[in-house]
Amino acid sequence: MGRGKVVLKKIQNKINRQVTFSKRRGGLLKKAHELSVLCDAQVALIIFSSHGKLFEFASTDITKIFEKYRQFSHPSQDNNAADLDETEASYQMVSRLRAKFESLCRSQRHLQGEEIGTLGVKELHKIEKKLDRALLKARQRKTQLMLELLEEERKKERALEEENEQLKFELQEGQHIQAV
Numbered sequence: 001m002g003r004g005k006v007v008l009k010k011i012q013n014k015i016n017r018q019v020t021f022s023k024r025r026g027g028l029l030k031k032a033h034e035l036s037v038l039c040d041a042q043v044a045l046i047i048f049s050s051h052g053k054l055f056e057f058a059s060t061d062i063t064k065i066f067e068k069y070r071q072f073s074h075p076s077q078d079n080n081a082a083d084l085d086e087t088e089a090s091y092q093m094v095s096r097l098r099a100k101f102e103s104l105c106r107s108q109r110h111l112q113g114e115e116i117g118t119l120g121v122k123e124l125h126k127i128e129k130k131l132d133r134a135l136l137k138a139r140q141r142k143t144q145l146m147l148e149l150l151e152e153e154r155k156k157e158r159a160l161e162e163e164n165e166q167l168k169f170e171l172q173e174g175q176h177i178q179a180v
Contacts, residue, residue, distance in 0.1 A: 017050075025055055029118050032057045042068070055115070056102060063099040067092070 011017040025047055036043040036059030044065040047055040058065060070091075109115050110127050111134075119127070 021049060025049075026117060029055070029057050033059070033118060044069075054102065054105065056106065057118070061099070062102070063095050066095055066099075 011020055028047070029045065032043045032045045035041055041059065042065050043057065043059045044062050045057040049055070056062070106115070110119065110123075111130060116124065116127070
């Protein structure tokens with residue numbers, strides 16, 4: 001026996017709405033990935049949460065998919081060819097920059113451990129290598145700073161020892177003069 005039909009209306013409880021969004025988003029991303037793999041289809045999926053957070057999936061380069069979509073949905077017209085070429089170039093640049101920005105944001109989220117549920121072993125291995133390199137650099141920089149701090153403290157220690165020796169010498173001279 002199957003589940004009853006779900007009434008489609010906005011979920012009023014914020015927590016329930018967020019949980020439902022998260023689960024359904026995950027399912028939708030999984031289905032998009034499966035469709036691209038099983039059917040060798042070019043799939044692009046963009047989701048904005050109610051808080052404005054971006055979630056996306058692209059089976060290939062998202063810019064190429066958008067360009068293909070634009071060509072199918074808006075066939076070019078020969079009117080004002082020069083203006084169209086300029087607009088086209090601007091659109092392509094904006095699309096490339098947007099795709100690059102989205103890719104960098106996605107990469108940053110992955111490096112922060114977010115949205116890694118849909119990643120495969122290969123992508124997770126790449127992220128692990130990047131994190132290992134970043135950790136190594138951070139440790140090297142920390143070690144360098146600690147060595148510099150240690151050297152500064154040693155210089156202070158030597159200066160204090162010299163000052164202490166000078167004071168001992170002056171004290172001994174003062175006692176020697178009083179004894180005479």
